[in-house]
Amino acid sequence: MEQAITEKKPSKFKIRMNKVLTYLSKPQNLVLLILGVVLSITTIGPIISIVADTVMVHTGSIDSTNTGLLSGFTLYNWADLFTGRLSQANLLLPLKNTLLLAVFTCIGAVLYGGIFAYLVTRTNMKFKKLLSSIFIFPYIMPQWTLAVVWKNLFYSSAVTGGSNGLLVALTGIQMPLWWCKGLFPSATVLAIHYAPFAYILIGGIFRNMDANLEEAATILNTPKRRIFFRVTLPMVMPAVLSTVLLVFSSAMGSFPVPYYLTYTTLATKYVEMSVARAGEASILAVIMMVFGIAILSLNIAATSGRKNYTTVTGKSGQISRVNLGRHGKYVTAIIFLVLTLFTSIYPIISFATETFLPNPGDYSFLTKGNWSSLTLKWWTTSTNTDSSLFGQCGILHNTTIWNAYFGILFVAVCCSLLAGTIGTLVGYACSKNRHSKWANYVNSMAFLPYLLPALSVGVAFYVFGSNIGIYNTYLLLIIAGTVKYIPFASRSALNSMLQLSGEIEEAAVIQNIPWHKRMFKIIIPIQKSSIISGYMLPFMSTLRELTLFMLLCSQTKILTTLLDYFDEMGLYAFSSGINLILIVTILICNAVVNKLTGASINKGIGGN
Incomplete structure (x- = not known):
């Protein structure tokens, strides 16, 4: 007598788990999932913090004084900013x-x-x-x-x-x-x-x-x-x-x-x-954020629905140039x-x-x-006894200036490495999943900080960093700079990755080449110029950033915030010297990168 062998159907849980494991077996999907979570926390988290700060009671601020509360939540800040006697001066x-x-x-x-x-x-x-x-x-x-x-x-x-x-x-x-x-x-x-x-x-x-x-x-x-x-x-x-x-x-x-x-x-x-009316100041930052989000929405609507202009006959190889005349081409150039x-x-x-x-x-x-x-006293004074320098040594001998200089260099290098790497991974993962809603969400999260005003992002991370105890640390500066400048690297990487044919990586997959080798041996070398730009733009932007960092650390921690410190002291020669140091550093870095990689911001436009 034959026994019927009945196969047990897999449970719905196992089916779902197999689908999840199959999805995560592709490196681009795993990268997309991890980056989606990380970017959501680092972008949305500070935004939530600053929105919550608008309804919190701040000890020593006007909301605490007028409500009699020492803690908790209140709508006083919103009411006073929009309807108070100072609404014209403080808001409108x-x-x-x-x-x-x-x-x-x-x-x-x-x-x-x-x-x-x-x-x-x-x-x-x-x-x-x-x-x-x-x-x-x-x-x-x-x-x-x-x-x-x-x-x-x-x-x-x-x-x-x-x-x-x-x-x-x-x-x-x-x-x-x-x-x-x-x-x-x-x-x-x-x-x-x-x-x-x-x-x-x-x-x-x-x-x-x-x-x-x-x-x-x-x-x-x-x-x-x-x-x-x-x-x-x-x-x-x-x-x-x-x-x-x-x-x-x-x-x-x-x-x-x-x-x-x-x-x-x-x-x-x-x-x-920000001191006497901290809650109302946070509302101003929220208003700037609202404009940034509205701009992102307009950008999406404009790029998805705009007209396309095409020709039937194909692309012409010529560009019709306007003749400015024998003298006009020189006069225009001289102007x-x-x-x-x-x-x-x-x-x-x-x-x-x-x-x-x-x-x-x-x-x-x-x-x-x-x-x-x-x-030459502003540069060469080696002691702090000169009264006109207010107890400071000259720029060349001033340890405060050079500590701040190496501080901003450290922050810039870290932001460059993190923003460049994350941006490259975002561009790679989104290009591989270009029709996925999750990929579009991650791409939007990566790009959103760029459209938010720098001061709003700085305020959000100020509140966020104060709440978790990392205010006035290099860690907070690096996190804020990385989040703010990821868009540079992600857009650069996404545009370049979309140009790569899928067959290039598929051929390597057939040969059982691991993902990390495919990235370092095939993809990155092909798009080297765009990827390097994705690292250099955050580096140079961080070196000259003031608005984003001025609330996140003491004035003497990094070189850009040190400007305000010397301006307040009346040492305008020192702030001019700092400006000069920053400009020369940025121009040298830009020139070195252009020389080593051939990347140039104006190449292909007509300047060469």
Whole structure:
């Protein structure tokens, strides 16, 4: 008699476990899962902390004084900020100023960078290589560089108080107050700082634009002006929109520029209110975050629904260039040469000069011809007995400065290694799972910190770090810098990984080559240039970062925050020396990387 053998069906739990194990057996899925959890904690965690801080009672702050509470939660901060007697000064005016600053910065950056991109890529303007190389300097240099240069150049004792700047000393011309302080100089400086964004994004479109579209319009006797506005301009609109979205968010969170040029924004108001009205200050940071998240939503909507412009006949190999004329190509080049030298080379000369003046900011020696008054004391004083140095040694002998210098180098190297590695893994995993909702979520989490104003991110990590006991440590600076700059590496890696054919790695999988060898022997060498850029951008950005770090540590811990310390002491020669050290360090690092790897921010746009 035959016995029926009945096979036992696997349980639903085992089926699910097998699916999970199969999913995790692919390295890109495991990487995606781990990074999704890590990025959610490091991005959403600080945001939750700062939102919670808006309803907490702060001992010694106005919410504790007026409610009589020493701990717990209250809505007093929200009510007072929006409806209190100081709502106009603490919220409405800074918000209006911030939006105006962001809007005018976007307009200036797009016009300046876009016009320059058009001239470099679509005309016969001379000296393109030189101009393209130095045009990007303002973005590489610290954000506050041009703000300080603006003060040293245009301030005067009659209009702004203090000593006369270079313009008054040389010509006697005194610029009006609106030119020296407020919205106009702040927007101008930020527009110059972010114009390389527009140049890179718009210039790339101009460089690779299909000339068939314009040629077809020309054959139909369409006027050149109509061709530009109806054909050329719509083609670059996606790049213009991307520039506006990125610059708007960055300008909203800018602290150094409006601080130096005396313009009240949400960022400067936060610093002013952070002690006496801590909860209300956190609300200001939340408002800036809301704008960042709204910008991310707009970016997603714009990129998913924008129009595509294509041609039936294929891509033309020619680029139609505009002839500026025999003299126009030189005149245009000279105009931009003057502008770029002023915004790129002059700041270095200015800061160097400041460190030799007996009274920094005072250029009266030029009119008196008293060149012998220049001094080396700010650099070479080896003791702390000179009263004019307020008990400090000269820059070359000042241990506080050099400890802070090596501190910022340490933070920059760690942020670079962590952000570059995580960003590369995010780009790899998301490119392998490009149609996955989880991959899209991880990609958004990696990119979100870039669209959040730097001050908001700094405030979030200040609250987060204080709650877990790591305030004023290198660890907190490294975590904040890594999260903030992962977008640089992730976007660079994602774009490069999407260019790789899947067959390349599949061939290695068939040969049973382990995942780590596939990464180090195949994928990374192929996309070496993009991956190195993903490491270098966080490094150089960290070296010049102030807004993100100024709340996270003491003023003497790293070099960028040490600037405020010396400014408060009145040692402006020291802060100018620090600016000079930072600029030279960043430019040297950028030049070394370009020399060793061939990577250059302006390559392929038309500067070579």
